[in-house]
Amino acid sequence: MRAAVALVVAATTAAIACTGEIGSQGGLVGGPAAPGDIPGPGGPGTSSGVCKGLSARVSRLTDRQLANAVRDLLGLSKTPAFETGSGGKEEFMPVRPAAVSGGVALKLRDVAEVAAVEATAAGKPAATCAGGDERACAKTFVERFAPRAFRRPITVEERDALLSVYDVGRQGETHAVGIRTVIEAALQSPSFIYLRELGDAADGDAVALTPYEIATKLSLFLRDSIPDDALWSAAESGKIATPEGLDAEIDRLLGTPEVRANVTSIFERLFQLDRISTVAKDASVKEFTPAFADSLRAGTRKFLEEILWGNGGQDAKLKTLLTSSKVFVDKNLAPVYGATASGDGLVAVDLPNRAGILTQPSMLTIEATPSDSSVVHRGVFVLRELLCFHPPPPQADDLAQGDELKKNLHTERARAEKRATIPRCAGCHSFIDPLGVSFEHFDTLGRYRTEISTPDGPVPVDASWDFSVYDVKGRVANSTELASRLAESDAVKTCLVRQFASYALGERLGDDQVCTTAKVKESFTGAEGDLLSLIKAVARWEALRTRDGGAR
Amino acid sequence: MSGLRLGRRSFMLGAAGGSALLAYWMRSAVARAEGEPGPKRLVIIHRPNGTIAEDWVRGGARGPILEPFAPVWDRAVVLKGIDVRPSNGTTGGSHEAGLVTIMTGGALGATYRTNDDFRSTAPSLDQRLAKQSPLLKGRPIESLQLGSHGAQDGGNEIPNTTLSYRGAADPMYPELDPSKVLSRISALIMPGGANPNNDAAIARARARRKSVLDFVRGDLNRVRSAFPASMKADLDVQEAAIRELEQGLGGGMMPGAVSACTAPSALSGAKAGGNYQNTEKVAADHFKLIVAAFVCDLTRVVTFQWATGASLLAFGDLGTNNHHSTSHANQRGVLSSVDRWYSEKTSAFIQQLANTADVGGGKLLDNTLVWYINEISEGWSHSFNDFPFVLFGGDGVGLKDRGRILNVSGQGKTSNDVWTSFAPVFQTTLGGYATKASGPIAGLFAV
Numbered sequence: 001m002r003a004a005v006a007l008v009v010a011a012t013t014a015a016i017a018c019t020g021e022i023g024s025q026g027g028l029v030g031g032p033a034a035p036g037d038i039p040g041p042g043g044p045g046t047s048s049g050v051c052k053g054l055s056a057r058v059s060r061l062t063d064r065q066l067a068n069a070v071r072d073l074l075g076l077s078k079t080p081a082f083e084t085g086s087g088g089k090e091e092f093m094p095v096r097p098a099a100v101s102g103g104v105a106l107k108l109r110d111v112a113e114v115a116a117v118e119a120t121a122a123g124k125p126a127a128t129c130a131g132g133d134e135r136a137c138a139k140t141f142v143e144r145f146a147p148r149a150f151r152r153p154i155t156v157e158e159r160d161a162l163l164s165v166y167d168v169g170r171q172g173e174t175h176a177v178g179i180r181t182v183i184e185a186a187l188q189s190p191s192f193i194y195l196r197e198l199g200d201a202a203d204g205d206a207v208a209l210t211p212y213e214i215a216t217k218l219s220l221f222l223r224d225s226i227p228d229d230a231l232w233s234a235a236e237s238g239k240i241a242t243p244e245g246l247d248a249e250i251d252r253l254l255g256t257p258e259v260r261a262n263v264t265s266i267f268e269r270l271f272q273l274d275r276i277s278t279v280a281k282d283a284s285v286k287e288f289t290p291a292f293a294d295s296l297r298a299g300t301r302k303f304l305e306e307i308l309w310g311n312g313g314q315d316a317k318l319k320t321l322l323t324s325s326k327v328f329v330d331k332n333l334a335p336v337y338g339a340t341a342s343g344d345g346l347v348a349v350d351l352p353n354r355a356g357i358l359t360q361p362s363m364l365t366i367e368a369t370p371s372d373s374s375v376v377h378r379g380v381f382v383l384r385e386l387l388c389f390h391p392p393p394p395q396a397d398d399l400a401q402g403d404e405l406k407k408n409l410h411t412e413r414a415r416a417e418k419r420a421t422i423p424r425c426a427g428c429h430s431f432i433d434p435l436g437v438s439f440e441h442f443d444t445l446g447r448y449r450t451e452i453s454t455p456d457g458p459v460p461v462d463a464s465w466d467f468s469v470y471d472v473k474g475r476v477a478n479s480t481e482l483a484s485r486l487a488e489s490d491a492v493k494t495c496l497v498r499q500f501a502s503y504a505l506g507e508r509l510g511d512d513q514v515c516t517t518a519k520v521k522e523s524f525t526g527a528e529g530d531l532l533s534l535i536k537a538v539a540r541w542e543a544l545r546t547r548d549g550g551a552r
Numbered sequence: 553m554s555g556l557r558l559g560r561r562s563f564m565l566g567a568a569g570g571s572a573l574l575a576y577w578m579r580s581a582v583a584r585a586e587g588e589p590g591p592k593r594l595v596i597i598h599r600p601n602g603t604i605a606e607d608w609v610r611g612g613a614r615g616p617i618l619e620p621f622a623p624v625w626d627r628a629v630v631l632k633g634i635d636v637r638p639s640n641g642t643t644g645g646s647h648e649a650g651l652v653t654i655m656t657g658g659a660l661g662a663t664y665r666t667n668d669d670f671r672s673t674a675p676s677l678d679q680r681l682a683k684q685s686p687l688l689k690g691r692p693i694e695s696l697q698l699g700s701h702g703a704q705d706g707g708n709e710i711p712n713t714t715l716s717y718r719g720a721a722d723p724m725y726p727e728l729d730p731s732k733v734l735s736r737i738s739a740l741i742m743p744g745g746a747n748p749n750n751d752a753a754i755a756r757a758r759a760r761r762k763s764v765l766d767f768v769r770g771d772l773n774r775v776r777s778a779f780p781a782s783m784k785a786d787l788d789v790q791e792a793a794i795r796e797l798e799q800g801l802g803g804g805m806m807p808g809a810v811s812a813c814t815a816p817s818a819l820s821g822a823k824a825g826g827n828y829q830n831t832e833k834v835a836a837d838h839f840k841l842i843v844a845a846f847v848c849d850l851t852r853v854v855t856f857q858w859a860t861g862a863s864l865l866a867f868g869d870l871g872t873n874n875h876h877s878t879s880h881a882n883q884r885g886v887l888s889s890v891d892r893w894y895s896e897k898t899s900a901f902i903q904q905l906a907n908t909a910d911v912g913g914g915k916l917l918d919n920t921l922v923w924y925i926n927e928i929s930e931g932w933s934h935s936f937n938d939f940p941f942v943l944f945g946g947d948g949v950g951l952k953d954r955g956r957i958l959n960v961s962g963q964g965k966t967s968n969d970v971w972t973s974f975a976p977v978f979q980t981t982l983g984g985y986a987t988k989a990s991g992p993i994a995g996l997f998a999v
Contacts, residue, residue, distance in 0.1 A: 056780070057780065057782075058779045058780060058783050060786070083725060084723075098721075098722070099785070099786040099789040099790065100786070100789060100790035100793055101718065101719055101722045101789050101790075101792075101793055102718045102719055102722060102792070102793045102796050103717070103718035103719070103722040103723065103724050104722070104793070105790065105793035105794070105796075105797060106718070106724075106797075109797070114735075157774075158771075158774070161767055161770055161771075162767065164763070164767075165763050165764065165766075165767050168759055168760055168762075168763035169760050169763065171756060171759070172752065172753075172756045173756060177760075181760045181763060181764060184764045185763070185764045185767040185768060188764065188768045189767065189768050189771040189772075190768075190771055190772050190775045190779075190787065190790065191771050191774075191775060194775070194779070194783070196778075196779075198778070198780075277703065278703060278704060278705065278708055278864070280705040280864050280874045280876065280877045281874070281877070282877060282881070283872060283873060283874070283877065283878060283881065283883075286873075288873075289866075289873065290826070290866070370877055
């Protein structure tokens with residue numbers, strides 16, 4: 001990682017003015033300015049008048065999907081480790097997976113060979129041939145296995161090619177070795193590695209994805225893996241391509257523990273909770289140990305589980321997510337956050353001054369510097385993840401200027417106030433800083449505080465600010481008030497729809513594509529911000545079933 | 553476990569993973585039996601977050617951090633005055649830039665996610681050697697990448713988590729789990745050595761692997777027509793990878809007698825993670841495995857990372873719960889103790905190499921060149937000057953005048969020049985670095 005000094009500075013100054021001229025640089029959304037007089041970084045889902053549909057395409061399965069697919073396809077006891085440097089495993093928005101270069105191919109071969117051995121161990125179904133006609137068993141295996149691996153029916157040519165692989169593997173060896181060789185071949189093939197979203201038609205205005213493609217897309221969203229048996233049947237029968245069949249499968253899947261766990265994980269990814277494992281604090285922050293970090297993460301996972309699945313789903317509301325004062329603590333966490341916990345496990349406590357996921361101790365600990373709060377980290381997080389505005393990174397000169405501010409100004413608020421007066425900073429920081437300052441009552445570990453010690457003595461916390469950030473306007477007193485305002489914000493709802501739709505698509509939706517999510521947004525707002533309605537609406541999103549003609 | 557007893561199934565896993573190369577291994581084992589010199593090897597060992605200069609070399613002599621190397625001092629040359637010069641012209645900077653530059657000699661590429669998460673623009677130099685050196689290539693395991701602690705401070709930046717790159721921006725992450733390395737190694741050790749049955753098994757395994765690649769290539773050709781044109785580049789990359797794997801299957805085989813070799817004794821079972829005491833156990837297991845792999849001549853190129861660049865490893869008893877964070881605080885006493893700890897544990901491994909009999913006679917270390925590196929010089933300043941490097945080895949790799957500190961300060965020497973200096977040991981040359989280089993270091997190797 002970069003020098004800690006640079007980290008702080010980099011995060012303290014983002015100084016390319018956030019104006020409409022920047023267009024889509026650095027992930028900025030283009031299009032017209034946000035409502036009112038704000039210079040235009042676009043917004044959570046702007047409409048420039050052009051509505052661009054999504055193209056048919058092919059992409060590589062991500063590392064995580066690929067590993068899960070190998071596990072499920074072969075019924076392995078553990079998920080194989082497969083990581084290629086395509087980005088963090090638990091990232092919400094994957095970067096484009098690396099092509100199958102020499103290093104990736106070697107890794108894939110290792111995974112395939114080890115998995116194939118486990119799948120064909122003595123007594124496993126794949127290695128067993130009842131009746132004794134091994135060639136017939138091999139044919140049956142190929143006809144069952146290869147379509148599931150390739151997520152489509154196979155051709156006779158492909159079947160015969162795999163049977164030839166079997167024949168070579170079987171020669172002088174056992175039936176199991178023959179099958180093992182078939183598995184190795186399938187798992188290294190482009191047909192397994194690449195995800196098709198092409199449909200049947202070669203061209204035309206709109207292309208319907210095949211039932212197999214629809215089932216796979218739905219499965220990758222909700223199961224984080226390839227279709228299970230029931231979903232596969234719905235693809236084979238074509239039911240998945242009908243509205244009723246799709247709804248039935250979505251409802252069935254959302255009732256399963258594995259899908260519920262994955263949906264919880266999707267929220268964890270959105271809030272980037274796995275970053276807790278790489279957080280570092282200064283040596284003076286003695287409370288922060290690896291066990292403490294684990295407890296923080298577990299507490300917030302429990303918080304998400306309770307909201308999404310507790311109380312029969314009644315609490316699965318955006319409002320609860322953003323305003324609940326509940327925090328889950330165990331023996332590690334309780335004393336630090338002014339709560340009591342007895343016994344082993346996590347217990348729910350209501351903590352004063354807490355409002356939702358953004359004030360969970362884990363989030364505040366991640367979005368902080370090693371020794372203090374961080375207005376910029378916290379502000380940028382809310383801006384990016386809940387308002388879909390990605391400010392451009394600071395330039396070298398800005399970093400130097402940020403360093404200067406730190407020398408003379410001893411609180412995060414004082415630095416934010418100064419940035420508001422420097423034109424080169426104010427452009428972006430007029431969006432970032434109000435959001436970040438709201439959380440100033442929370443220190444580097446997310447402990448509540450009423451004053452901040454500085455070289456000049458203690459300074460009382462002032463977390464209030466005059467907002468003009470999208471539809472959050474006027475004086476906001478603190479993070480509790482901010483959370484209520486965000487929970488009511490239309491901009492936040494638009495952004496969350498965009499986020500989850502992008503997640504399901506596996507690619508960040510462009511500004512001119514957000515329009516395709518209009519119905520999803522309708523469902524979400526119509527259901528009063530019900531989060532499970534959001535998940536269902538995204539699963540039904542038309543773009544996961546139909547594409548514009550003409551593949552990229 | 554000592555004295556390997558593996559069933560036929562175990563062998564077949566290995567055969568699937570490297571059969572034809574195994575044949576080469578057998579051939580060279582025969583050659584050795586006829587009196588040719590033993591295999592030469594290269595090991596790079598990385599420990600993170602810089603050193604404390606005055607405790608490294610003090611008054612021109614071994615300082616307290618180097619003291620643990622006393623038992624192998626007659627195997628060591630400490631290099632002083634070598635700089636690292638990344639392509640962005642800095643003389644100080646990030647952990648990532650340091651590690652990529654030392655290992656690849658290439659220019660820093662575009663960043664992945666953060667402002668110093670640089671992509672490599674070249675293969676790492678250990679991989680260039682593994683591919684081009686006639687003395688290093690052709691082993692059942694082309695090269696091994698191992699590590700004992702994988703968590704870095706404040707991010708998950710790729711250049712800190714790997715030493716080796718197969719090609720540009722193609723990291724080969726270290727395996728952190730010794731039990732997986734054990735399976736890989738054990739599977740390649742063939743009970744009974746070469747005999748007609750085993751020879752036939754090797755031939756069959758090779759045929760199987762060829763058949764797998766034939767299918768994959770066929771599938772690639774079939775999808776080409778179905779996939780959009782934008783996928784062509786990716787499919788070309790995979791096709792090149794298939795070609796490379798095919799070449800790895802090798803040509804003719806010449807089975808013969810193989811000297812006995814055994815799997816390592818029982819591992820501790822420790823899993824990577826936790827504090828420095830657990831990391832020591834993981835590393836000790838990896839070291840056993842490296843020794844076993846060398847004794848069986850399964851591989852000749854190893855890179856080992858004690859911990860990632862900018863490691864957050866906790867050394868509670870030594871005074872830090874986060875090595876990287878403490879390095880910024882410049883707590884010199886604590887940092888000195890930590891780097892001394894790395895010296896102690898690395899020295900124990902060097903001693904293992906010095907005491908273990910080599911397949912062709914002598915000891916492993918006689919024929920093994922070990923380069924002990926760090927991604928920065930001092931942690932608090934991120935200096936890129938005067939890196940704390942040590943070379944270990946013996947006459948077999950031509951390391952001259954051991955037991956000294958070779959000071960090349962003022963000669964403009966960089967990490968690239970170290971690679972240039974020892975490449976001839978492996979009967980090849982390295983050059984064409986995109987970053988600063990000034991030629992071999994005089995008087996270091998007798999080649």
